[in-house]
Amino acid sequence: MSEFARQQDDFQRGILSGDDSILAEILDSPRAKREVLYGVYRHAYGSRLVDALRNDHGLLHSYLGDEMFDAMGYAYVAARPSHHPNLRWFSQGLPDFLKSTAPYSDLPILADLAALEKTLNDAFDAADAPVLALADMAGFAPELWNTLKFQPHPTSCRLDVSTNAAAVWLALKNDETPPDAVVLDEPGRLLIWRQDVTPMFRELGAEEAMMWDEAANGIPFGVLCSMLATYDDPDGAAARGAGYLHGWVTSGLLTGVSSDD
Known part of the structure; x- marks a missing residue:
């Protein structure tokens, strides 16, 4: 594996798992610390996936409301990271997640x-x-x-x-x-x-x-x-x-x- 590919893997793992070890290889910018810069990526990644869930499950979103749906969405993102380049397939596991994961299974x-x-x-x-x-x-x-x-x-x-x-x-x-x-x-x-x-x-x-x-x-x-x-x-x-x-x-x-x- 090339050094660049390793850094990509470490960057992705950090976004998915919360592992901050990649911060050692990121430089501060003149305007913001590396933790802030990396946090922007991490938040944007989760937010985009929750948006995809909202697009695929508009009526579930209506049923739960913004706050409850977003909390559920971020819980799903953490439990079921995306492994497909097409966002269309990210929500496929949502019914099983809701059926098997508390408090939604209640x-x-x-x-x-x-x-x-x-x-x-x-x-x-x-x-x-x-x-x-x-x-x-x-x-x-x-x-x-x-x-x-x-x-x-x-x-x-x-x-x-x-x-x-x-x-x-x-x-x-x-x-x-x-x-x-x-x-x-x-x-x-x-x-x-x-x-x-x-x-x-x-x-x-x-x-x-x-x-x-x-x-x-x-x-x-x-x-x-x-x-x-x-x-x-x-x-x-x-x-x-x-x-x-x-x-x-x-x-x-x-x-x-x-x-x-």
């Missing part, structure tokens, strides 16, 4: 809000792909429908939350006072995707969430309908499955369909 709504915003951001950045149309489904003979397998659109993602984060997110998005945070009796099941250029989500019932999860794993339509029959009226399982499928297609949630036969 408020599960925070991790759920961060996870919802993260997944919406990921949907916005996900790759483009063709969207399956109802006309594409019409090309399959009725006797083949039981064998059909569906490919989720690359922007789609399922997310389970333990709180009413969806309702809180929607209120914040509409500049309304959010409801009090509550822990749900059973997980909230969210389906997130990008429609045209707009990330969106909707809540799923337990039955549709099961069908989506299994369909995303390549389970054919006939087997999916058999599984639906264990949830509710067996005689209506095929109709319910077709209804869910129609909703997925018209929402642009699928990119392909195939049959093994």
Whole structure:
């Protein structure tokens, strides 16, 4: 390692960890001591990363307010230093940090809000792909429908939350006072995707969430309908499955369909 590269590493380590040993190699300026000069870099580094968090998690920022969000942001910067040259990826670990780090872990709504915003951001950045149309489904003979397998659109993602984060997110998005945070009796099941250029989500019932999860794993339509029959009226399982499928297609949630036969 060259001397310059070593100094760069020491400089970065000092900014990230608070190690001030690099000060021995920094000169005072005519106007300020080296400690002040180095402190400017250290503060600017943390401030820029907190700004990136605020950009990626604007509604979490609205929920917490400036002071609490900044305190959380600097705690995240200290615990999860950036190791990627693109700031877009710095906030990826925020939901896990909030879920596992006190005092934020005492408020599960925070991790759920961060996870919802993260997944919406990921949907916005996900790759483009063709969207399956109802006309594409019409090309399959009725006797083949039981064998059909569906490919989720690359922007789609399922997310389970333990709180009413969806309702809180929607209120914040509409500049309304959010409801009090509550822990749900059973997980909230969210389906997130990008429609045209707009990330969106909707809540799923337990039955549709099961069908989506299994369909995303390549389970054919006939087997999916058999599984639906264990949830509710067996005689209506095929109709319910077709209804869910129609909703997925018209929402642009699928990119392909195939049959093994």
